[in-house]
Amino acid sequence: MNPRQRRGAILMMLAGICAIALFFISISWVGSVNAKVSPLVKTYQAKSEIPAYSVIEEDDIEAVEIPKRWASTSATTDIESLIGERVAFNVGEGTYLSDDMLLPRSSLNEDEREIALTVDAKTGIAGRVQTGDFVDVYAVFTNEDGNNGTSQVLVRNVRVVSVRGIETETAKSGDSFAEEQIVPVTLALQPKAALAVTYADAFAASVRLVGLPPGVSSKNRSGEPELVRRGDLDELEDGS
Known part of the structure; x- marks a missing residue:
């Protein structure tokens, strides 16, 4: 192949490459036009x-x-x-x-108030509670020395408005800080009960949610215990 033939072959190859490039450019342009003129x-x-x-x-x-x-x-x-x-x-x-x-709209009645609690992801029952469930709210109060505390029912048959996913927060433990996993739970409460739960959330040693079986929230539960003291636990340990 002489030099003139080689130049011709190279030009033909370049022309073919350019034609292929133009083909793909045209396809891309047509695609963009179709995207713009689509509904x-x-x-x-x-x-x-x-x-x-x-x-x-x-x-x-x-x-x-x-x-x-x-x-x-x-x-x-x-x-x-x-x-x-x-x-x-x-x-x-x-x-x-x-x-x-978007956050779901509130489904509160006129005589209800929303209150949010953070439930410990490990010791709480956050993984078992869903929106629309009913729970009891318990609180544990201790004396300054940490002894002779009480565990009491703050409110029964509370409707769960929403449950969010697990979050991590930094909490102070003694002189150090540690990360804890919590779950924000929003409850629907009567105004007086909302005050009690707010107080307990601020001053109690711990606040817990206690799950209820289906249908229990509509039954009369006045016979259930409301308060447990240290002495009551001693009686249980003695088997009496």
């Missing part, structure tokens, strides 16, 4: 960061149109379903809002 859906995104548990206001969001195939199945397309709702976690600027980012 659009209106959704909403955060104008700026929305802190967790904040109430969404109209100024916090803006409407954007995106191809329907790009929108998630839970994407919120109705502004009325966003305004006045609370986000469950920090939402970054530009994030598309969806139903699974």
Whole structure:
């Protein structure tokens, strides 16, 4: 093959490579055009960061149109379903809002109040309690010396409003700090009971949830013990 033939062959190869490149560029362009002209859906995104548990206001969001195939199945397309709702976690600027980012609306009665407790993930029953279950709330109070404490029932037949996942917090233990796994649980309480549980959560040695079998919450439980002292435990240990 003489030099002229070699140059011709090289030019033909370059022309073939260019043709292939143009082919793929054309396919990509056609695909982008199809994406833009496909059915659009209106959704909403955060104008700026929305802190967790904040109430969404109209100024916090803006409407954007995106191809329907790009929108998630839970994407919120109705502004009325966003305004006045609370986000469950920090939402970054530009994030598309969806139903699974929102806290469920409260189902409280007029004479109920919501109160949140943190239940120990290891010693509590958080893994066994679900939204809609009923529980008793117990508290353990101790004297300054740690002896002769009491365990008592604060309130019975409490409805669980919500249960969140396991979280980690740093707690002080003596002169050191340790990480503990907790589960936030929200309860629906009468106002007086809410005060009692709030007090116990602040000053009791521990507050526990006691799970109830189905149907127990509707029965008369006035015969069940309300308080246990150290002396009562001594009687149990003696077998009396």
